[in-house]
Amino acid sequence: MVEDDDPSAEANDASAIRSIALSPEDAVDAYVYSRENPGDAVLRVTPPFHGRMRARIHVYRVDDTELTGAVHLSPEAVIADDVVEAYPDLESAVADADDDPSEADRIREDHTEAVAEWRARARESIVDSVALETDDGPRRVDLKTLG
Numbered sequence: 171m172v173e174d175d176d177p178s179a180e181a182n183d184a185s186a187i188r189s190i191a192l193s194p195e196d197a198v199d200a201y202v203y204s205r206e207n208p209g210d211a212v213l214r215v216t217p218p219f220h221g222r223m224r225a226r227i228h229v230y231r232v233d234d235t236e237l238t239g240a241v242h243l244s245p246e247a248v249i250a251d252d253v254v255e256a257y258p259d260l261e262s263a264v265a266d267a268d269d270d271p272s273e274a275d276r277i278r279e280d281h282t283e284a285v286a287e288w289r290a291r292a293r294e295s296i297v298d299s300v301a302l303e304t305d306d307g308p309r310r311v312d313l314k315t316l317g
Contacts, residue, residue, distance in 0.1 A: 184241050185304035186219040189312040194293040196227040201245035203229060205257060212242040241302060248313060250295040258284035
């Protein structure tokens with residue numbers, strides 16, 4: 171059987187996807203995880219592909235998309251650019267602090283509050299569509315938020 175004649179071939183091709191449903195909380199959690207921890211967190215869509223798919227949070231240390239055929243959406247791609255850019259930066263704030271431990275503790279507490287505010291804003295800032303790489307090149311698909 172020639173691959174083009176195989177009905178299951180389309181099920182493994184991301185070009186079959188028209189829309190992706192995702193939880194804004196998963197998108198925000200994936201972004202924050204990747205900023206604060208080792209490893210990467212993405213929103214993952216796995217074959218078999220069909221018109222409407224669900225993306226779920228996935229944390230990995232080795233990208234296995236070639237092996238699994240999964241599609242990984244970076245959280246940066248699904249959260250509005252201005253919100254991504256506004257993520258509170260703890261490292262530079264701590265680096266600017268004096269050697270005073272109480273100052274560093276205050277900065278960490280302020281950072282925790284700033285991240286909580288950022289998370290609320292980010293959950294409301296999911297974009298309407300995202301580009302997926304397909305065998306035929308990049309293709310825009312709609313994003314639908316859950317919850």
